[in-house]
Amino acid sequence: MKNIRIRHAQGSSTIELPSTKPTYGDVATLIEFNIPSLKASLQLWKVGYPPRPLTSSLEEGKKRILALDHFPITEKDMNMIHVSLVKEEQDATVDFFIGNNDDLNKTDKMNNDEEVTSIQNNKEIEPPKINPEGLLIRRIMKDDGACLFNSIGYTLFSKSRTKSTKLRQLVAHEITSKPSVYTEAFLGSSPCNYINFVTSPTGWGGQIELVIFSCIFEIEIVALDVVRDVFDVYGSSSSYKRRIFVIYDGIHYDALAFTYDKGLPEEMDMTIFSSNDDVAFQRAVTLCSMLHKERAYTDTSNFTLRCVDCKIGLVGAGEAQCHAKETGHSNFEEYR
DSSP: OOEEEEEETTEEEEEEOOSSOOBHHHHHHHHHHHSTTSOGGGEEEEETTTTEEOOOSSOHHHHHHSBGGGSSOOTTGGGOEEEEEOOHHHHTTOOOSSOOHHHHHHGGGGGGOHHHHHHHHTTTOOOOOOOTTSEEEEEOOOSSSOHHHHHHHHHHTTTOSOOHHHHHHHHHHHHHHOTTTSOHHHHSSOHHHHHHHHTSTTOOOOHHHHHHHHHHHTOEEEEEETTTTEEEEETTTTTOSEEEEEEEOSSOEEEEEEESOTTSOGGGOBOOEETTOHHHHHHHHHHHHHHHHTTOSOOTTTOEEEETTTOOEEEHHHHHHHHHHHHOOOOEEEOO
16 A cells, blocks of 8 residues: 655655546545645645646536546656645646646637637737837846746836736647657657646746746747856757847846836836847947956756755755655755
């Protein structure tokens, strides 16, 4: 008989599984039986490190009858599952999990989104080149796990910092609709697992999302890396006429924008540039190099962390990930 170990607000518990092949509903009910505050119908499971949501807004009836081994959960994950109560409004924003036809139909609305269509329709309009007298500046995004999505939203959706949910669903739709392109080898995990992570409110974005956004919006995305003082241009081989800039400091993305004066309101920022604007491009590269020289970045391979749960010191993201898998601890803080 197999056991699973769960972490919850009251501490940790071991749940004994039945000898028969248990379903998600069976295990959720057992969890509620052992910890009555964790109502089966409202449970949110997270596995791995960083903890990623295992369940989504799949209809409760469908979710409960699936065998536990149908879900993307490994033997190691069984050693520590984080269980909490999901907020109904948060759960409703996630449309994807297993990727069946019913869930795929829910994403058809993304094809008819007016904001997205408007951006796509402007793909042939080349923006004017910037005035050399102006400034290229960094627009700061919240450090909430959605910084890349909000940076893309800021540059493309009229300086909005509230488009992360829409952009996450666009990524999920693109992955779901092109299974031959976005394979497990490309994503680094199963498409179901990846979609589950990227549509969670705190799932971060990176190179894969930059590839997808460049493709969806038919625009070059220049991603400047302050840590290495280098840049990558996504969509560079596609002859796109437009370009946006994002900048990465090792753990966080921000948007770059052009303005004539730092005192002007953000609404007056220019965030979409001509892909032939060498002045804007050089300004961005120079800004990245300046921040690198000032060491305005976090080196995740060497930064020092402390586990909040057991106070042990760790070096780098690799040690933190191993510690999390071994102990189930997931709360870390940086210290110097």
